[in-house]
Amino acid sequence: MTKKAAPKVGRHVLWFSWKLVTFFCIAFSLVALFRLHLRYDISSSAVSRTRSRIHYDGPAKIAFLFLARRELPLDFLWGSFFEIADVENFSIFIHSAPGFVFDELTTRSKFFYGRQLSNSIQVAWGESSMIAAERLLLEAALEDPANQRFVLLSDSCVPIYNFSYVYKYLMASPRSFVDSFLDRKESRYNPKMSPTIPKGKWRKGSQWITLIRRHAEVIVDDEIIFPVFKKCCKVCS
Numbered sequence: 001m002t003k004k005a006a007p008k009v010g011r012h013v014l015w016f017s018w019k020l021v022t023f024f025c026i027a028f029s030l031v032a033l034f035r036l037h038l039r040y041d042i043s044s045s046a047v048s049r050t051r052s053r054i055h056y057d058g059p060a061k062i063a064f065l066f067l068a069r070r071e072l073p074l075d076f077l078w079g080s081f082f083e084i085a086d087v088e089n090f091s092i093f094i095h096s097a098p099g100f101v102f103d104e105l106t107t108r109s110k111f112f113y114g115r116q117l118s119n120s121i122q123v124a125w126g127e128s129s130m131i132a133a134e135r136l137l138l139e140a141a142l143e144d145p146a147n148q149r150f151v152l153l154s155d156s157c158v159p160i161y162n163f164s165y166v167y168k169y170l171m172a173s174p175r176s177f178v179d180s181f182l183d184r185k186e187s188r189y190n191p192k193m194s195p196t197i198p199k200g201k202w203r204k205g206s207q208w209i210t211l212i213r214r215h216a217e218v219i220v221d222d223e224i225i226f227p228v229f230k231k232c233c234k235v236c237s
């Protein structure tokens, strides 16, 4: 996320291409999404029960969720990407520095006007605040039952296919797209995370992922894994 952090993660930088690439991103390892590998019961959450009951038949939207430091430097590219889209088919949410406003002074694309979350927080690279920010984005997007796919994007992501291609591709798949691999040289696992996060479940992956609604709900409603990250993201407090 931050320029400062780039050298530190240099060897982990991936030009990440999904099969039939939809976006490419500078990705770094946040190890956060391995949560999806853990099977745990979320049915205790009243909120998720309510959301899951919503049955939606209208046109499905892709929610584009931008995690930005401040402005979106590639707004002009995204502007032409959204230009050909049907406004019924997508929504945009931005998590940027608290108080930052997207308007005609700060962005070249009208699609971003007023799209910053009102409850955004201060984010620090490599800390759990980054996961918290992603959760806020997912939570906001879940409020609209039309949002059926949730795409997390950094401020350096650019689309390399046009909107209709991306839309068809994502809607045709009933699956989430996440990056997850076992890195044996990785040493960020802290035994204090056990037993909530067992060592055998530890994975690395890009945080720039695409989720189906059910998986977005798992992340937003999680009250088991996130507290461990909050405590142990860099060192366990």
Ligand SMILES: *[C@@H]1O[C@H](CO)[C@@H](O)[C@H](O)[C@H]1NC(C)=O
Pocket (backbone or CB within 6 Å): 084, 161, 162, 163, 164, 165
């Ligand atoms: C979008 O891209 C696809 C594949 O690259 C192409 O076949 C299609 O004509 C494009 N559609 C528009 C509206 O540009």
Ligand SMILES: *[C@@H]1O[C@H](CO)[C@@H](O)[C@H](O)[C@H]1NC(C)=O
Pocket (backbone or CB within 6 Å): 059, 060, 084, 085, 086, 089, 163, 164, 165, 167, 168
């Ligand atoms: C918008 O969504 C409808 C179906 O909900 C689809 O038929 C149409 O192709 C989509 N438009 C674009 C530009 O992808």
